[in-house]
Amino acid sequence: xxxxxxxxxxxxxxxxxxxxxxxxxxxxxxxxxxxxxxxxxxxxxxxxxxxxxxxxxxxxxxxxxxxxxxxxxxxxxxxxxxxxxxxxxxxxxxxxxxxxxxxxxxxxxxxxxxxxxxxxxxxxxxxxxxxxxxxxxxxxxxxxxxxxxxxxxxxxxxxxxxxxxxxxxxxxxxxxxxxxxxxxxxxxxxxxxxxxxxxxxxxxxxxxxxxxxxxxxxxxxxxxxxxxxxxxxxxxxxxxxxxxxxxxxxxxxxxxxxxxxxxxxxxxxxxxxxxxxxxxxxxxxxxxxxxxxxxxxxxxxxxxxxxxxxxxxxxxxxxxxxxxxxxxxxxxxxxxxxxxxxxxxxxxxxxxxxxxxxxxxxxxxxxxxxxxxxxxxxxxxxxxxxxxxxxxxxxxxxxxxxxxxxxxxxxxxxxxxxxxxxxxxxxxxxxxxxxxxxxxxxxxxxxxxxxxxxxxxxxxxxxxxxxxxxxxxxxxxxxxxxxx
Numbered sequence: 108x109x110x111x112x113x114x115x116x117x118x119x120x121x122x123x124x125x126x127x128x129x130x131x132x133x134x135x136x137x138x139x140x141x142x143x144x145x146x147x148x149x150x151x152x153x154x155x156x157x158x159x160x161x162x163x164x165x166x167x168x169x170x171x172x173x174x175x176x177x178x179x180x181x182x183x184x185x186x187x188x189x190x191x192x193x194x195x196x197x198x199x200x201x202x203x204x205x206x207x208x209x210x211x212x213x214x215x216x217x218x219x220x221x222x223x224x225x226x227x228x229x230x231x232x233x234x235x236x237x238x239x240x241x242x243x244x245x246x247x248x249x250x251x252x253x254x255x256x257x258x259x260x261x262x263x264x265x266x267x268x269x270x271x272x273x274x275x276x277x278x279x280x281x282x283x284x285x286x287x288x289x290x291x292x293x294x295x296x297x298x299x300x301x302x303x304x305x306x307x308x309x310x311x312x313x314x315x316x317x318x319x320x321x322x323x324x325x326x327x328x329x330x331x332x333x334x335x336x337x338x339x340x341x342x343x344x345x346x347x348x349x350x351x352x353x354x355x356x357x358x359x360x361x362x363x364x365x366x367x368x369x370x371x372x373x374x375x376x377x378x379x380x381x382x383x384x385x386x387x388x389x390x391x392x393x394x395x396x397x398x399x400x401x402x403x404x405x406x407x408x409x410x411x412x413x414x415x416x417x418x419x420x421x422x423x424x425x426x427x428x429x430x431x432x433x434x435x436x437x438x439x440x441x442x443x444x445x446x447x448x449x450x451x452x453x454x455x456x457x458x459x460x461x462x463x464x465x466x467x468x469x470x471x472x473x474x475x476x477x478x479x480x481x482x483x484x485x486x487x488x489x490x491x492x493x494x495x496x497x498x499x500x501x502x503x504x505x506x507x508x509x510x511x512x513x514x515x516x517x518x519x520x521x522x523x524x525x526x527x528x529x530x531x532x533x534x535x536x537x538x539x540x541x542x543x544x545x546x547x548x549x550x551x552x553x554x555x556x557x558x559x560x561x562x563x564x565x566x567x568x569x570x571x572x573x574x575x576x577x578x579x580x581x582x583x584x585x586x587x588x589x590x591x
Contacts, residue, residue, distance in 0.1 A: 159186035222291035242298035261295035300356035343436040358424035391520035403431040478583035514585040516549035
């Protein structure tokens with residue numbers, strides 16, 4: 108607490124006269140928080156003891172408070188008026204005033220007519236949407252409007268970030284993706300832990316938005332196959348992102364003290380789900396989280412918690428969740444590309460769900476970023492799988508199916524470049540690696556170079572990095588020389 112200070116007001120470019128502050132508490136100080144708790148606890152006790160609030164079984168959930176934001180939850184307008192009157196009387200006793208203009212009333216469910224809820228004899232405005240603690244609330248109980256807003260927010264924030272310079276033409280896409288994941292996703296998907304069950308249409312809208320973001324982050328064409336562009340930078344589906352947040356939120360609740368309201372609500376809802384007649388089996392966070400646990404084969408942890416009260420620590424639970432989500436997504440992605448003919452060539456190039464080696468080597472060698480972008484674009488092409496027509500090369504007069512395979516393996520016009528490429532491969536050592544590459548067919552060699560990995564031949568770390576840099580540099584060189 109301070110005393111005998113002086114202060115002034117600066118407004119419109121002018122400074123007022125200095126005046127004395129005899130006594131007060133600085134905002135944000137430890138004493139400020141303690142005094143606020145002393146003030147707010149009495150009000151919360153009065154609101155809970157009035158018996159007009161909303162209950163979940165025997166738990167009073169009437170007044171969730173976040174800092175100085177007070178929410179009142181009631182089942183009808185009459186109960187709301189009683190609770191608002193308690194707040195009004197308390198403010199008069201403490202010599203302060205709530206702002207009726209800033210207060211809002213949300214009526215969830217079907218709209219009904221009735222008397223207004225008054226604060227200081229002024230009606231509180233009824234709205235359809237309101238933001239509380241950063242989370243947008245919608246009275247219509249339908250999530251489509253919220254999903255549209257999320258898609259719009261994610262797109263606009265990513266475009267704004269790109270315009271500020273977080274662009275694949277300037278930065279490595281791995282760096283760009285970190286900016287997007289740490290800035291845009293938390294903004295657009297804030298509060299996704301509390302979402303209910305979304306429809307397939309809503310998930311499709313969210314996934315398409317993520318595909319748009321992923322392609323812009325890597326500078327890939329709009330019509331690039333989504334199952335190609337996502338693994339190139341190591342992104343899973345947006346549904347898995349939301350599921351992971353929900354599971355981590357569950358872990359935080361399960362590690363709360365037993366007397367906390369959130370913990371007690373969870374236990375009652377779980378018991379209601381297990382021992383109810385099933386009439387509410389499709390509603391609520393608890394039902395949703397039980398389905399997610401089954402989806403990722405993690406139900407045993409929660410079953411043990413219900414029986415013993417023991418749950419993994421947040422750090423351990425976070426590791427378990429990330430591993431389970433990644434395993435599920437990789438299995439699904441592998442299944443999809445194995446049944447689609449468009450991915451026959453791609454699955455020989457990209458075998459791991461992690462950022463492509465071309466992007467990682469471009470992090471260490473920024474001068475290769477342009478060449479890496481070209482290699483990634485080539486990887487994401489859909490090939491005819493041998494059903495195409497032969498084309499005559501106007502450089503060497505030979506027929507070919509794939510121009511890049513022809514440039515790397517057989518075009519006489521590029522003999523000198525090919526010799527330089529082979530010399531650099533031989534210099535990597537051991538010589539058996541060069542023999543290993545020489546025994547491949549033209550297409551196998553081409554796909555092996557596009558992968559930028561020595562999967563079937565062990566190389567030292569520095570040798571592998573050299574090989575990756577050679578692949579990125581020479582594939583770009585072959586194509587540019589052939590086009591010139």
